[in-house]
Amino acid sequence: MHAFANPARFLKLARPLTAWLGWGGGLLVALALLDGLVLAPRDYLQGESVRILYVHVPAAWLGMGGWAALAAASLMQLVWRHPLAAIAARAVAVPGAVFTAICLATGSLWGRPTWGTWWQWDGRMTSMLVLLFLYAGWIALAEAERERSGDGRLAAIFGLVGAVNLPVIHYSVLWWRSLHQGQSIGLTGTTIDPAMLWPLLGSALGFTLLFAAVVLMRMRALLARQKVEARLRRLAA
Amino acid sequence: MKRKNQRLALLLAAAAAVVAAVLLAMSALKDQAAYFYTPGDVARQGVPTGRAVRIGGMVQTGSIRRAADGVTIDFVVGDETPHTIPVRYRGIVPDLFKEKSGVVAEGRFEAGGRFVATEILAKHDENYRPPVLDANTGEHKSRSLK
Amino acid sequence: MSHWPFIAGAYAVTLVATVGLVVASYAAMRRAEREAGTRRDSR
Incomplete structure (x- = not known):
């Protein structure tokens, strides 16, 4: 892991990877969503509205995966003092928040025609909204810490503590009776028909690649800005 | 180190x-x-009448009755216990509200034990599959991988 | 109730947010790397 401690070595890999991930992810998302929107069958119970699955579920996974990555980067920063960890955490926060917001918005648009409501304070929805607030709080804290030229340690601790919300989201439909249905994809199998599962997995993989491309872009931007700031400090000294 | x-x-x-x-x-x-109480919960713990609560469960087969006025609907909610709750609701129900399907109702218990709902929500399960009719039974066939 | 307006809304929200995120991140990266002079095509 410390092979990438040197930003120059990281950038050498990140530059070509950004384009590959970005175009690959975009193409995969386009194909999978076309499949989900046109070719995939409607649901026996929910009818056409089931097509919202192909954007809602990948967004939910990425919103949660984003915080998992943020927590992992926080751990690397606190324990191993990896120089890129704080940069990675800051690069993940905004895309993670965006996908969490997409999850909540599409979920609301899915809930109205199926459950008959835009929003209910059930365990799953509330814990997902908490995740969005955690992202907002983390972004504000990291920004405030950076302005006081801190090393991001407070944000890293927040990132680790906030990770307890992830199992709460996951188990919210199992621990508490909720309006949201239980999980459809588990370790032992799935309750989703193959004709619907494939566009879902394709879309999830495509959005994940796009997410990775966005994280790399933001890391490169942060590294470049850091370089400019260091140069300005040298000039001022 | x-x-x-x-x-x-x-x-x-x-x-x-x-x-x-x-x-x-x-x-x-x-x-x-817990987002709602099941009929089993209500039978076990009892829920005070007049307080706004949510109940949920399965709409019992053949229990849906539409009144002559066209907007009042009566049905019975059950769960895996033998207990059931009769529910009355005036208004439009979601498309997914049907027999043998999940439902969550918000409202109050009347003194007689009937639940008067102010809002009806449909709750579906975690199965997603195309509408395929089984030629033999006429039932929707499950093609899930579980 | 027709489901299509809800489906169109959900896909529109997703695409607008995703494209906006990618474009904004890309623009910020280009600007920052140009200022830092770390791109070969700058200067």
């Missing part, structure tokens, strides 16, 4: 403490955080 291990151990201990605290709080919240 030593300091790294120290930091790691400290963090893991702190993380374990936080997780334990949250899990404890969650299990304590288990009953309060």
Whole structure:
């Protein structure tokens, strides 16, 4: 892991990877969503509205995966003092928040025609909204810490503590009776028909690649800005 | 190397403490955080009449009755226990509201034990599959991988 | 109730947010790397 401690070595890999991930992810998302929107069958119970699955579920996974990555980067920063960890955490926060917001918005648009409501304070929805607030709080804290030229340690601790919300989201439909249905994809199998599962997995993989491309872009931007700031400090000294 | 291990151990201990605290709080919240009561819960604990609550369960087969006025609907909610709750609702129900399907109703219990709902929500399960009719039984066939 | 307006809304929200995120991140990266002079095509 410390092979990438040197930003120059990281950038050498990140530059070509950004384009590959970005175009690959975009193409995969386009194909999978076309499949989900046109070719995939409607649901026996929910009818056409089931097509919202192909954007809602990948967004939910990425919103949660984003915080998992943020927590992992926080751990690397606190324990191993990896120089890129704080940069990675800051690069993940905004895309993670965006996908969490997409999850909540599409979920609301899915809930109205199926459950008959835009929003209910059930365990799953509330814990997902908490995740969005955690992202907002983390972004504000990291920004405030950076302005006081801190090393991001407070944000890293927040990132680790906030990770307890992830199992709460996951188990919210199992621990508490909720309006949201239980999980459809588990370790032992799935309750989703193959004709619907494939566009879902394709879309999830495509959005994940796009997410990775966005994280790399933001890391490169942060590294470049850091370089400019260091140069300005040298000039001022 | 030593300091790294120290930091790691400290963090893991702190993380374990936080997780334990949250899990404890969650299990304590288990009953309060339940989004609705089932007929079994209501029979076991009893729910005071006149207080706004949510009940949920399955709409019993053949229990849906539409009144002559066209907007009042009566049905019975059951669960895996033998207990059931009769529900009355005036208004438009969601498309997914049907027999043998999940429902959550918000409202109050009347003195006679009937639940008068002010809002009806449909609850579906985690199965997603195309509408395929089984030629033999005329039932929707499950093609899930489970 | 027709489901299509809801489906169109959900896909529109997703695409607008995703494209906006990618474009904004890309523009910020280009600008920052140009200022830092770390791109071969700048200067």
